[in-house]
Amino acid sequence: MSKEYALESIEVSLSPRERFVEYLQSRGKRVTQQRMQLVDRIFERHEHFDADELIAHLSQNKETRISRATIYRTLDELVDAGMLRAMSLSGRRVYEHDYGYPQHDHLHCKSCDSLIEFASDELVTLRDAVAREHGFRVTGHRLIITGICAPCQKKQSRPASPLDLV
Amino acid sequence: MSKEYALESIEVSLSPRERFVEYLQSRGKRVTQQRMQLVDRIFERHEHFDADELIAHLSQNKETRISRATIYRTLDELVDAGMLRAMSLSGRRVYEHDYGYPQHDHLHCKSCDSLIEFASDELVTLRDAVAREHGFRVTGHRLIITGICAPCQKKQSRPASPLDLV
DNA sequence: TTGCGTGCAAATCTTTTGCAGAATG
DNA sequence: CATTCTGCAAAAGATTTGCACGCAA
Numbered sequence: 284m285s286k287e288y289a290l291e292s293i294e295v296s297l298s299p300r301e302r303f304v305e306y307l308q309s310r311g312k313r314v315t316q317q318r319m320q321l322v323d324r325i326f327e328r329h330e331h332f333d334a335d336e337l338i339a340h341l342s343q344n345k346e347t348r349i350s351r352a353t354i355y356r357t358l359d360e361l362v363d364a365g366m367l368r369a370m371s372l373s374g375r376r377v378y379e380h381d382y383g384y385p386q387h388d389h390l391h392c393k394s395c396d397s398l399i400e401f402a403s404d405e406l407v408t409l410r411d412a413v414a415r416e417h418g419f420r421v422t423g424h425r426l427i428i429t430g431i432c433a434p435c436q437k438k439q440s441r442p443a444s445p446l447d448l449v
Numbered sequence: 450m451s452k453e454y455a456l457e458s459i460e461v462s463l464s465p466r467e468r469f470v471e472y473l474q475s476r477g478k479r480v481t482q483q484r485m486q487l488v489d490r491i492f493e494r495h496e497h498f499d500a501d502e503l504i505a506h507l508s509q510n511k512e513t514r515i516s517r518a519t520i521y522r523t524l525d526e527l528v529d530a531g532m533l534r535a536m537s538l539s540g541r542r543v544y545e546h547d548y549g550y551p552q553h554d555h556l557h558c559k560s561c562d563s564l565i566e567f568a569s570d571e572l573v574t575l576r577d578a579v580a581r582e583h584g585f586r587v588t589g590h591r592l593i594i595t596g597i598c599a600p601c602q603k604k605q606s607r608p609a610s611p612l613d614l615v
Numbered sequence: 616t617t618g619c620g621t622g623c624a625a626a627t628c629t630t631t632t633g634c635a636g637a638a639t640g
Numbered sequence: 641c642a643t644t645c646t647g648c649a650a651a652a653g654a655t656t657t658g659c660a661c662g663c664a665a
Contacts (some may be wrong), residue, residue, distance in 0.1 A: 418599035433584035
């Protein structure tokens with residue numbers, strides 16, 4: 284998974300933890316240890332991750348050993364809360380921050396599987412224009428540009444993953 | 450899955466079947482009944498489909514009963530041949546024609562799950578500009594705009610599918 | 616105290632794979 | 641005739657679910 288960050292984070296008034304607590308309470312859901320450990324862990328640093336990576340990291344520490352089921356359930360809640368975005372890459376669900384982080388899209392390298400972020404206002408303008416033509420009410424979008432990143436071009440085309448699924 | 454077509458098909462010199470045969474032969478692969486029945490069926494009409502829909506359709510006819518495994522294997526070959534494109538929507542792999550059909554992107558309605566196609570040259574220009582800035586060599590892209598389509602807006606927001614996964 | 620949440624294991628769902636027999640070149 | 645393909649069933653990988661018990665409110 285990518286370790287490249289292309290963008291600066293943006294200012295938010297509540298910490299991710301506070302924001303999640305607010306969300307849970309507004310829905311009559313409980314503020315549990317597991318949920319708190321998960322938000323903390325997830326927003327500790329900005330990177331793309333999947334459920335397995337999260338489980339692997341958390342289970343290193345005896346204190347934060349959380350079951351698979353709970354992790355999947357909590358990830359869904361964070362998506363509902365609008366704090367995470369999910370996309371699927373090669374059949375696997377990948378998450379990224381959607382709280383305290385600006386709208387952006389990705390360049391996906393087929394060779395090393397890294398994700399490079401970029402932001403484009405023009406894209407949003409274009410998107411809205413297309414939607415308007417179709418009487419479509421936009422709630423979001425996802426653009427993934429696939430190809431080979433600069434470092435991999437130098438390394439000379441290494442075999443890419445078999446299925447170029449996005 | 451969507452039944453809406455937004456674009457006109459484009460002229461191609463070989464029929465999908467001929468094109469696939471050419472591909473198979475160029476790779477020393479065999480032209481089997483199953484493969485031929487599949488290309489025929491798939492290119493019979495332009496729509497988005499997944500492996501299950503294909504299996505369901507084909508097994509209605511005793512003559513074209515093809516095993517799941519062969520269907521998956523052939524879909525991969527058609528993708529390799531550049532005749533189909535795959536994307537994943539809500540965790541399921543969905544295919545569409547990439548032969549005899551122009552480059553395009555989609556509006557995806559969260560309410561009725563339909564896919565509406567649109568083509569935009571500007572988008573390609575924008576894509577190439579972004580990639581150039583990053584020294585990225587583009588091989589393709591996928592843009593999915595999510596929201597609510599015009600018909601669904603009228604029907605008044607019906608509950609959307611739980612996971613807005615793209 | 617009253618449920619909601621968690622962990623566990625089993626169940627699902629989708630796609631992949633090993634292998635023996637069938638079909639193609 | 642030599643292989644490649646296919647079908648079957650089992651395997652694999654990811655995510656979901658039922659249920660009994662524990663914990664938050």
